Structures are given as C-alpha cells and as structure tokens.
Amino acid sequence: MNEVKLLDTLKEYFGYEKFRPLQKKIIQSVFDGKDNLVIMPTGGGKSICYQLPAILLPEITLVISPLIALMKDQVDGLNANGVPAAYLNSSQTEDQREAIFKQIENKELKLIYVAPESLQIVDRFLVDGKVSLIAIDEAHCISSWGHDFRPAYTQLGYLKNRFPSTPILALTATADKATRNDICRQLNIPAAKKHIASFDRKNLSLEVKPGIKRFEQIAKFLKNRTSESGIVYCLSRKTTEELAAKLKAKGFKAEAYHAGIDHDQRSQIQDDFINDEKQIICATIAFGMGIDKSNIRWVIHYNMPKNLEGYYQEIGRAGRDGLESETLLFHSYADVIQLQKFASNAKNEEVQLAKLDRMKQYSEALSCRRKILLGYFGEYLQEDCGNCDICRNPPEFFDGTIIAQKALSCIYRLKASEPISVVIDILRGSQNEVVRKNNYQELSTYGIGKDISWQNWQQYIIQLINLGLLEIAFDKNNHLQLTENAKSVLFSKEKVFLADVKQQVEKAEKDKKE
Ligand code: ADP
Ligand code: ZN
Numbered sequence: 001m002n003e004v005k006l007l008d009t010l011k012e013y014f015g016y017e018k019f020r021p022l023q024k025k026i027i028q029s030v031f032d033g034k035d036n037l038v039i040m041p042t043g044g045g046k047s048i049c050y051q052l053p054a055i056l057l058p059e060i061t062l063v064i065s066p067l068i069a070l071m072k073d074q075v076d077g078l079n080a081n082g083v084p085a086a087y088l089n090s091s092q093t094e095d096q097r098e099a100i101f102k103q104i105e106n107k108e109l110k111l112i113y114v115a116p117e118s119l120q121i122v123d124r125f126l127v128d129g130k131v132s133l134i135a136i137d138e139a140h141c142i143s144s145w146g147h148d149f150r151p152a153y154t155q156l157g158y159l160k161n162r163f164p165s166t167p168i169l170a171l172t173a174t175a176d177k178a179t180r181n182d183i184c185r186q187l188n189i190p191a192a193k194k195h196i197a198s199f200d201r202k203n204l205s206l207e208v209k210p211g212i213k214r215f216e217q218i219a220k221f222l223k224n225r226t227s228e229s230g231i232v233y234c235l236s237r238k239t240t241e242e243l244a245a246k247l248k249a250k251g252f253k254a255e256a257y258h259a260g261i262d263h264d265q266r267s268q269i270q271d272d273f274i275n276d277e278k279q280i281i282c283a284t285i286a287f288g289m290g291i292d293k294s295n296i297r298w299v300i301h302y303n304m305p306k307n308l309e310g311y312y313q314e315i316g317r318a319g320r321d322g323l324e325s326e327t328l329l330f331h332s333y334a335d336v337i338q339l340q341k342f343a344s345n346a347k348n349e350e351v352q353l354a355k356l357d358r359m360k361q362y363s364e365a366l367s368c369r370r371k372i373l374l375g376y377f378g379e380y381l382q383e384d385c386g387n388c389d390i391c392r393n394p395p396e397f398f399d400g401t402i403i404a405q406k407a408l409s410c411i412y413r414l415k416a417s418e419p420i421s422v423v424i425d426i427l428r429g430s431q432n433e434v435v436r437k438n439n440y441q442e443l444s445t446y447g448i449g450k451d452i453s454w455q456n457w458q459q460y461i462i463q464l465i466n467l468g469l470l471e472i473a474f475d476k477n478n479h480l481q482l483t484e485n486a487k488s489v490l491f492s493k494e495k496v497f498l499a500d501v502k503q504q505v506e507k508a509e510k511d512k513k514e
Pocket of ligand 2: 368369371384385387388390
C-alpha cells in the first residue's frame, strides 16, 4: 500500500502525524495478505494496526475482543471519527442484533467487533472472500500458557479454515515465547510474521524489598508523595480493605477496590481515582484493566503476583505519561507458599508453578532486574539498566564456601528434613521446642553458625537455593533438601560465591528504624 495514502489516512481519521515504531511494518504486512502476530505493550498502539487497514480494505474487518467495555469505547471512538463500526455481544437485545446483521448484509460497516461467545451468531452473515481481515485482540487468552486463559477463545482455531483467504492479525500485550508459539499453533497460522515491540519501560524504577513491616515501609514511602496517585496491589480482598482503612486513618485519600464491591460503587471509585479525587487505590488484580490514567506515579505490590506477566502488566499502569515513576514489590516466603497452594489446585498446575518460580527468581535476583524481566519476554538488554535497586546498590561477592558447607552439612546430618527456620535455629544453636524435641543440640553442626545473624542466614540460604544447591520440597511441607549439586560442595570442596547481604540487611534495618 502506498505510504502517502497510509499517512493521509492516519492523519484524517486518527489525527496523528506519524506512525509509532512497528505500526507501519505491521500494516504493510496486513496489506500483503500475510498472517501476523503482534506483541506490543499496553498503550503501544495496537488498535491502529487493524483499524487503519480496515478503513482502506474493500470488505469488512472482523475484530474478536473479549472485553465488552473496551469494545464499546473503541466503536464509539471510530464512529466519532467517521468510521462505520458496530459491535455484537451478549449484552444486546434481539432487535439491536438484527439491525447490525442488516448493516453487515448491506455492506454498511467497515468493522464489526464480536465477543468470542457471540461469534457463532454472526458467522452465517459472513462469507469467505468477503471478509478483508480478521483481528484477534488479547490473543493470549487462547493459550493456557498465557496468564488469562479463556475457554471461549479456544474455538477461534476454526477461523482459518472457515475464511482461508482472509489474513489474520493476532494481537497481545503479554506473551512469552511459549505462549507466542501456542497462539500461532492454535490459530492455525504457523507461518505468521511475528512483530515484537520493545517492552522496556525505562521510566519505571524497579525495587524489591523484604516483606517485613510492610505498612511502616509504605507509610515511609508515602511521606513525600502526599499528592501522587498510586496503586497498592494485594492478594486478598481483606488485605485491600484493611490497608485502605489504615491509610485513611493516616489521612490519605485511599479506597479499597475488589470484585466483591458492587458495580456502581466500583465505577465511582475508578472515576474518583481518574479525576484525582482519590489518591490511592488498594486493590486486587480486578483493578486496572482498561483504566486509562496517565499520571499514576507509583505501584506497590503488597503481595507477590503469581507470575511475571501479571507483575509487568500491573507495574506498567504507572508512568504512562513517560515521566519517572516508581514501583516496589514486597517479597515474602509466606506469599510464595500461599501462591504455591493456589497453583497446585489449578488445572494447568505445572505451568503455573513454573511461572511462579520465575517470579520468585526475579524477586531474589542479584543482578539487574530489568534484564531478567525483559529476558523473560524474550528481549535482551545489552547494558544493565541503572534504574533498579540492584543496579543502584549492587551486591559484592565473596568466597562463601565455608558458609555454604556449614548450611549443607547441617541439612545433611538431619534425619528428617526441616523447613528453613529450623535449619537456621540449629545453625545458630537456638534453644526451642523443635530443637529439644528432636535432640538437635546433640548434632555436631549445632551452633556452628552462631556468628551469623538469623536474617543473614535466611538470605544466604535463599542464595544457595538459587544456586541450585538446595531446594524446597513443596510436597513435603516446604522442607529444605540437598540437590545432587550439593555433593560437589560438601565432598569435593567446590567453591561457592555468595553476595554480601550484610550491606543490604543493614540498610533494611536502618529503613525500619526511621
Ligand atoms: P494498545 O491497544 O496497544 O494498548 P492503543 O491502540 O489503545 O494501545 O493506543 C494507545 C494510545 O496511543 C491511544 O491513545 C492511541 O490513540 C495512541 N496512538 C496510537 N498510535 C499512535 C500514533 N501513531 N501516534 C500518536 N498516538 C498514537
Ligand atoms: Zn538494573
């Protein structure tokens, strides 16, 4: 398609002077009749990739979208710009639908938005060769590898057989490599061109802190942010309410938000937040989808998210205006264990557990966090980012072989496996019930780690887990056990390098006192 024509259309219907990175390439590929998969972060400008071709292509464009609210917004927006478009979903009356079917038959529409559940009813009004383009928004919903699997999406594979001559454009904001391939496989577009935009949001700072005294840490965080908008994400409805109440008591304009609050009240809270009437929303993950607020200055995760896709999407709601914004994640083992339990009850348990593991590794990282995060989405940063806590305060490594040997031999000598806390108690020679009951004071390893504080031991053991020398047996009450690799440290004196945690723990202690 002629480039001038594309730019003219962009200007005429959308009011923009130039394309964003990738938009032009994607649109050209659509006009070439190819199948395409687009991975672009939220706010990246995916819609234009199918809306603009839809205006210029001769026949109708079918758009599959799962979010009824967004569908309406988009159609209203298009109509306001003079593009004939309509949508079909379960919220409409029979008469409304009939009117739309008529419009399709009379070729009056350029775009028809359809919820996957309503696809069957529109199907018979569409003819192969008379559909110019099929766009599938939120395409990750088709894959159980994705984080937002929707059963209604799995039937979309039939579209390629039903409309073999129509190019498919699948779009999503979140898809790791496995999900990407799964989307193409399930949609029967194995040769689709993949367009992957950069996910790097340089203006978001990344920070992870131990989840101790979280409220005090948040209160301190907010000291100089009395007018900045932000979101605190929590795992449970109860936590959102408790936290909002505590913040209110401190004088903040905070509000809880979760799916248990009735619909009208929820939209009121959203509006108040968007209009800066409310400063802080304490929310479950129910909050955020489709919220367009550009000046959210910070996002805190009170609890750990269950995977990196969710985490990135949630922190991504901060700083849409491109200005510096901060994110803070609290990391706690109690959360990990809770999420572990949720995942174990899920249908695709293995996938969920693997994703949680990646989330945990990110939280415990000792190298640039952004590198790890972007690496997860298949993007590789050359340089460390300089805008994460690790880059700002890099750990120093030292020969920790003796520390490692103490911990490993302590676990080796236990008859039954024990959780981290008991292992540390033995190393530090603590007197308590578990120790006495099991006669642990008689072990040769009892008290050999007195010189290291409880908290430091915990940090070192986490590092040993991440180095693959120890593992947590989730099937055995989260007990610690040695891995095969531990042998070379125990018996062949292989060296172990540990990050110096004293610095970081001291810093955390200091923060707590302030
Ligand atoms: P996504 O669907 O990827 O989340 P949208 O398509 O909603 O993103 O676009 C996000 C915002 O960027 C919208 O306000 C849109 O109008 C704007 N936008 C898209 N393309 C351009 C462009 N080429 N120039 C300027 N703004 C654009
Ligand atoms: Zn970094």
